[in-house]
Amino acid sequence: xxxxxxxxxxxxxxxxxxxxxxxxxxxxxxxxxxxxxxxxxxxxxxxxxxxxxxxxxxxxxxxxxxxxxxxxxxxxxxxxxxxxxxxxxxxxxxxxxxxxxxxxx
Numbered sequence: 001x002x003x004x005x006x007x008x009x010x011x012x013x014x015x016x017x018x019x020x021x022x023x024x025x026x027x028x029x030x031x032x033x034x035x036x037x038x039x040x041x042x043x044x045x046x047x048x049x050x051x052x053x054x055x056x057x058x059x060x061x062x063x064x065x066x067x068x069x070x071x072x073x074x075x076x077x078x079x080x081x082x083x084x085x086x087x088x089x090x091x092x093x094x095x096x097x098x099x100x101x102x103x104x105x
Contacts, residue, residue: 044093
């Protein structure tokens with residue numbers, strides 16, 4: 001019985017320590033995903049608005065998104081930042097945002 005109580009106490013202390021130490025990691029991962037999603041949505045909305053107002057043509061959307069990606073990326077990966085088919089992805093992102101906005105009404 002004594003060894004079971006020691007095991008139980010160790011499991012509780014280990015679980016609490018794991019939760020405390022790992023919560024920062026999970027918070028960082030969640031923040032990274034949120035930032036990436038927000039940046040994609042923001043870029044897509046800005047490009048779509050510019051396209052609708054006639055400031056850029058539909059065939060320039062990928063060029064604008066590629067240039068934006070190069071500005072955001074670090075110098076090490078700046079030349080590799082490309083977005084093949086980004087226009088289609090943006091239409092999907094905007095459709096999801098509009099659907100989510102309609103659900104909250």
